Amino acid sequence: MPITTTRRRLLAGSAATLALPAFARAQSAVKPRLTVISQWSAGSDGAAITALGKKFEEKGGVWQHSPVPGFTTEMMNKLRAQIIAGDPPACSQLKGPEIAAWSKIAPTVNLDALVAAAGYEKVVAPDLARLHKPGGKWISLPLQIYSTNMLFLSKRAMDKAKADKIPVTWADFNDLAEKMKAGGMAYPIANGGTRPDDGQKFEASFAGISPAAYRAAIMNLDEKTLKGPEIKAAFAQVRKIADWMDPNVGAQPYATNLKRFVDGDMGMMIQGGWAQGVLRNAGFKFDDFIIAPGPSDNTKPVFLLNADAFIFWQRSEPDLQAGQTLMAQLVMDPAIQTMYSQITGSIPVRTDVDLSGAGWSDGQRRTASALKDAVANNQTVLSLAHNMAQENGLTAAMIDVITEYVKNKTIKPEQAVTRLAEAVEGAR
């Protein structure tokens, strides 16, 4: 068969080839390779990123993942060391305001063209999108979402308390806790003793009382709101919750109390969606508990966002650039987000993913619809306890105050308000 082509087509073709960005050309020429560092090394987190790596390899890529065991600090140390050594990973896990902070340390890849091609921006909650394009350009991509203020209810505890209504407002919640307490339950709230656990009690209380005030005080550090009546009411609610918690948990994770929760010796739990996976792996069934959006005084769901994301660091090697392109396409792919969330118990970042299928739990469906409602009503806010609302230094200063308040019951709500405002002032 003779190959025919017009001169014009040939010219247009070569012009297009020249105009293609370097990475796109590289992609066709070399085998995509990706160096990734993340702190996801174990449990469902480890399983999910391993599955993502398999998909990457299926598409012809070379997947080089280096898990950094431990917590965020360890990963940051490693990232810093690699950047200083002139060898940043092509891609690393990073989330919240740290994305903006770190993008000033080393050059990142502009993902605008890829995001536009995938139509990604239209399906991401605006609060979340903003975090991933500091300076107006997409340099990182969110991968999965958790709500940190989901309310877990123990069915056995509900039966014991003869309650069948899922609490919607804090007043409902407090009534139910009182009912459980009156029925002989010593500690109606199942809790852990870690910093994020205490932080979650506070952010759930505050955002549930007023998402607008939460946004002003915690995310924008507005001085007036930081000393205002809503935050004082939030601390008062936290004190109530703390009085219903078992103080004998030390620094244990919340999972320590799961058995008492399922058995109905404890009735409620404020946790992120990850807790359903933990419950399932501990041998409990979805019939043992109900998951609902956390209490909200205006009765519309408030969604405290916690999203994991990948940031892309500039590399000159064509194979790494091709790997970055492939990775970005995978992360934004609805099928990949579905696979990832089904392993970890989160929900996809894309609001257009259908969660009616068999692979999803009721808890995930409720979380996804809460996100939709919250976006519609402007009630999505960023989690403080999980490093989404502020940079590390400020978060640490604020959580110090909160966790002390939870544990030391002699501190009054108004004192806590002053202390928090002072901590913010000091850390700014």
Next chain:
Amino acid sequence: MRDRAFAPSRIFIYLLVSSIAAAYLAPLVVVVLNSLRTNEEIAQASMIGWPKHWAWSNYIAAWSGFCVAETCAGIRPYMLNSALVTIPATIFSTMLGAIAGYAVSLWRFRGDSWIYGIVTLGLFLPQQMRLLPWTVVLRDTGLINTLTGLVLIHTIQGLSFTTLFCRNYYIAIPHELIRAARIDGAGFFRIFWRIILPLSSPILIVTVIWQFTHIWNEFLYGVTFTTGQQQPVTAALIALSAAIADIPQHGVQSAAVIIAALPTLLIYLFGGRYFVRGLTAGAIK
């Protein structure tokens, strides 16, 4: 003898010592028991309890099964990494420390006490402060992401301690011994090998125990300067315990902790005996 063994004061001392020992050993007992219980059993009952079924499988999972992300090889490869770092770094830092300690204690030269002071200052520098300088050194030597890099770090950082210890030990050796050897024509290294080293076993064993334990248990440098399969055992242990999105793997964790602690435990048991022997050898002379 018999009477003395049952004297009230003796009984009191035994009671006191055994109760202190029991308090110290209680966490170990919990760990050992948990290493023999399944995760489900621990999650559904409590952290403290007697195993219903003996879950020896925890040890198999800990040794060669559990996954750190894509790699499901248990702690075995990481134990090997730790050994490859700890053994040479312990030997190098101890030997260099012995020579340095010998030089600053038994040889007078200009600024010797200054040098000694500066070397021991290293003890007071927090680990985090040294991270960035080490990054630059490893980058320039091309040793980043290698076990050799870790050996270098631990050898050099260990010098502050090993020099301090050896110097404090050697300072008690009579200078006449050195003077006599010099009259016989022995030089710096001959005196070290022939006279000082044979006298040093107690302090060398203390130094080795300290260095070995310290390097084996180190986490920050191990996790920062190596990746994936190159990491030491502490990184694997943290990987096993730091998951927020999973039920705590107490059973496998406990088994892994016990396995990972064995080398240091053996060093203590083995070295401790020689330590006492070394001390008493001097006493009998």
